[in-house]
Amino acid sequence: MAILLEGRLIAERIKEDIRLKALSLKTRPSLASLIVGDNQGADSYAKSQAKTAEGLGIEYQIYKLPSSSSEDEIIGLIGKLNVNKSVNGIIIQNPLPERIDYKRVIFSMDPEKDIEGVRPGNIAEIIAGRAKFIPCTAYAVMELIAASKVSLYGKEVVIVGHSAIVGKPLAFLLLDKFATVTVCHIGTSQAGKLEDHVRRAEVLIVAVGKAGLIKGEWVKEGAVVIDVGINRVNGKIVGDVEFPAAERKASFITPVPGGVGPVTVAMLMCNLVEAARLQHGL
Numbered sequence: 001m002a003i004l005l006e007g008r009l010i011a012e013r014i015k016e017d018i019r020l021k022a023l024s025l026k027t028r029p030s031l032a033s034l035i036v037g038d039n040q041g042a043d044s045y046a047k048s049q050a051k052t053a054e055g056l057g058i059e060y061q062i063y064k065l066p067s068s069s070s071e072d073e074i075i076g077l078i079g080k081l082n083v084n085k086s087v088n089g090i091i092i093q094n095p096l097p098e099r100i101d102y103k104r105v106i107f108s109m110d111p112e113k114d115i116e117g118v119r120p121g122n123i124a125e126i127i128a129g130r131a132k133f134i135p136c137t138a139y140a141v142m143e144l145i146a147a148s149k150v151s152l153y154g155k156e157v158v159i160v161g162h163s164a165i166v167g168k169p170l171a172f173l174l175l176d177k178f179a180t181v182t183v184c185h186i187g188t189s190q191a192g193k194l195e196d197h198v199r200r201a202e203v204l205i206v207a208v209g210k211a212g213l214i215k216g217e218w219v220k221e222g223a224v225v226i227d228v229g230i231n232r233v234n235g236k237i238v239g240d241v242e243f244p245a246a247e248r249k250a251s252f253i254t255p256v257p258g259g260v261g262p263v264t265v266a267m268l269m270c271n272l273v274e275a276a277r278l279q280h281g282l
Contacts, residue, residue, distance in 0.1 A: 001247060001248060002225070002246075002247045002248075002249075002250035002251055002252055002253040003148075003251065003252050003253075004252075004253065004254070004255055005144050005147055005148060005226070005252050005253065005254045005255075005259060006255070006258065006259075007140075007144065007254065007255075007258055007259045007260060007261060007262040007263045008258055008262045010143060010144065010147050010262075010263055010266075011262040011263045011265070011266040014143065014263070014266040014267070014270065015052070015055070015056060015266050015269070017270075018056050018266070018269050018270050018273055019055075019056050019057060021273045021277070022056055022057045022058055022273050022276075023057060025273075025276055025277065025280060025282075026280065027086075027276075027280075028057060028058065028059050029057075029058045029059065029088050029089075029272055029273050029275075029276040030058070030059040030060075030061065030086055030087050030088050030089075030276075031049075031053060031058060031059065031060050031061070031087075031088065031089045031090075031091065031115070031269075031272050032061050032063060032081045032084075032087045032089070032090045032091070033046050033049065033050075033060065033061065033062050033063065033091050033093060034063050034064075034065070034074070034077065034078070034081075034090065034091070034092045034093060035062060035063070035064045035065070035093045036064075036065045036066075036067060036069055036074060036093075036096050036097060036100070037065075037066065037067030037069075037096075037097055038067065039093075039095060042093040042094065042095070045093060046062055046093055048265065049091075049265055049268065050062065052265050052266070052269060053269060056269055058269060058272060058273070061087075063077060063081075065077065067097050071100055071101060071104060071105065074096075074100065074105055075104070075105060075108040078090065078092075078105070078108045078109055079108065081113070082108075082109065082110040082113060085279075087113065088113065088115075088272060088275045088276040088279055089113050089114075089115035089271065089272040089275045089276075090109055090110075090113045090114065090115070091115065091116050091268070092105060092106065092109075092116075092118075103120070106118050106119055106120075107119065107120075111132075112132075112275065112278065112279060113275060114133060115133055115136075115268060115271040115272050115274075115275050116133070116135060116136055116165070116268065116271070117131065117133040117134055117135040117136070117165070117169070117271070118135065118164075118165055120164070122135070122169075123164070123168060123169060123172070126169050126172045126173065127172050129176065132274070132275075132278065133271045133274070133275070134169065134173065134267070134271070135165040135166065135169045136264045136265075136267045136268045136271065137165060137166045137207070137228060137260065137264045137267075138165065138166055138169040138170045138173060139264075139267040139270075139271075140260050140263035140264040140266070140267050141166075141170055141205055141226050141228065141260065142170075142173055142174075143263055143267065144226055144254060144259070144260065144263060145203065145224060145226065148224050148251075148252040150203070150224050150251075150252070152174060152177040152178065152179040152203065153177065153178045153179070154178060154179070154180065155179050155180065155202045155203050156179075156180050156182070156200055156201055156202045156203070157174050157179040157180065157181050157182070157201065157202065157203040157204075157205070158181075158182045158183075158184060158197050158198060158200070158201035158203070158204050158205070159171060159174075159181065159182070159183045159184065159205045159206075159207070160184045160185075160188075160194070160197075160198070160204070160205070160206040160207065160208055160213070160214065160240070161184075161185065161205075161206065161207035161208045161209075161228070162183050162184075162185045163207065166207040166228060167183055167185075167207055168183075170205060170207075171183050179203070182197055182201075184197050184198075195215075195218050198214055198218040198219070198220075199218050199219075199220060200220060201219075201220055201223055202220060202222075202223055202224070203223065203224045203226075204219065204220075204223050204224070204225045204226070204241075205226045205228065206225075206226070206227050206228060206229055206239070206240040206241055207228035207229060207240070208229055208240050209229050209230070209231060209240065210229065210231065210240055211229070211231035211233050211238050211239070211240065212238070212240070212241075212242050213229070213240045213241075214240055214241040214242065214246070215242050215245070216241065216242035216243070216244065216245020216246035216247075216248070216249065217245055217249075219241075219245070219246045219249045219250055220249070221249050222249075222250070222251045223249070223250050223251065224250065224251060224252045224253075225241060225246055225250045225252070225253040225254065226253075226254050226259075226260065227239035227240055227241045227243075227253070227254050227256050227259060227260070228240070228260050229241070229256065230256065230257070230261070237256060237257045238256055239254075239256030239259075241253075243255070243256070
């Protein structure tokens with residue numbers, strides 16, 4: 001039976017360090033959260049972040065624009081936040097209205113305030129080993145693996161999902177630890193090869209957003225399983241991996257909810273405090 005990688009416990013340890021770093025700054029770190037339109041999920045996530053920020057001595061400001069806002073209006077607000085020296089970090093809550101060009105919006109952010117590490121140029125910085133901010137979910141996955149104390153050196157690591165903010169940055173972060181990395185995606189699945197790759201994974205990371213995509217029986221005996229997926233099924237939150245069967249075979253596994261999520265929020269606050277330190281010349 002696998003040991004649970006309890007994200008809440010790991011996040012608390014990380015947050016204690018963040019709290020001390022925030023207190024060491026001359027001014028209170030400040031995070032600006034931008035929401036466009038009415039979305040219950042985005043509102044709930046922002047409130048959760050605000051609560052965490054408050055407990056860490058971080059100022060959290062929510063800027064809410066109507067769904068009718070134009071791209072130029074959104075970018076205009078971001079421009080004002082870019083030059084506001086009291087704001088240390090900016091996050092854009094998803095989803096944005098479909099007609100809005102997300103890439104154009106994130107490109108308008110000051111790189112020094114992109115604490116989610118979502119600007120496309122950040123991938124190049126990760127490859128070069130010079131990234132100031134690691135995308136928060138990818139950062140959280142690395143922290144969870146570190147908590148297992150399993151060495152990545154030479155391990156067969158399989159990532160299912162190749163998004164710009166999880167799968168792709170993770171691949172380079174894992175390569176930096178000398179893991180042997182395979183990235184699977186829809187093409188892998190359509191070619192009928194997903195199960196083959198999953199079965200040989202010593203470390204399996206799944207970030208797709210499809211409940212039960214990975215069958216528990218596919219999990220290699222003794223594997224470390226990090227399930228990033230969050231899906232609502234019959235009123236319950238579940239991951240991308242069939243948890244009961246996977247738990248019986250894995251050595252370590254993250255629960256959903258309570259695994260990756262709490263650590264992701266902690267890493268967001270970690271990036272914010274680092275941004276504040278850099279902006280203060282520390």
